Amino acid sequence: MILDYTDSVVFYLVFYLNQNITQEDFDQLVNNSNQKWSLVQSEFNVTLANLGLPISSIPELSEALPETEGTGATVINEGTSAVNLRSAPNTDAAVVASLETGASATALGKNEAGDWIQVDLNGTLGWVFAENITLNVAIEELHIIDVTP
Incomplete structure (x- = not known):
């Protein structure tokens, strides 16, 4: 329930x-x-x-809740359709939210490969595939988030 x-x-x-x-x-x-x-x-x-x-x-x-430092980085969906936020940095992970066209979210970091970015969308944490969004800083500026189980 x-x-x-x-x-x-x-x-x-x-x-x-x-x-x-x-x-x-x-x-x-x-x-x-x-x-x-x-x-x-x-x-x-x-x-x-x-x-x-x-x-x-x-x-x-x-x-x-410990205070966290923001990266000052933002992701923006400049595409023509919504982008999925996933619970882990892979396409098999559950979709936890969607970043609508024109919407933005706070970038928190990246996975080790640098192809997924963890974001905070109004309090919901998720991972977006880097090729599907625009980042306002160089991806190299984001710190690596350990995603090992």
């Missing part, structure tokens, strides 16, 4: 998913745990939550 986060009064954020969780993954987690789990969905993100813990145990946002 997916809950709207505004309807959930007490939950403890366990981790943020950069990709959509499958029903099979969710069922496996629930069946292998003595905790109560639920998916909590906001407008942009799906989060896995442990229900029933005291609200006081939820860390302050500034403590929970």
Whole structure:
């Protein structure tokens, strides 16, 4: 069951998913745990939550998420159709969002081969194939993000 986060009064954020969780993954987690789990969905993100813990145990946002430095780089879709954002830098990975024609996103880094760029599109992280977008800096300026499993 997916809950709207505004309807959930007490939950403890366990981790943020950069990709959509499958029903099979969710069922496996629930069946292998003595905790109560639920998916909590906001407008942009799906989060896995442990229900029933005291609200006081939820860390302050500034403590929970480390600050990251932006690259100042932006990707722009100057093509004629939307570009897929994927959960990993390959075409077999799940599509997590789309970068519409004319839209832009913040570039966070690249894979080691330099053919995929990780982006932040309004809070959704994903990978775009470099040949499908325009980057406002040289790709060499982006740092390499380790994507080994």
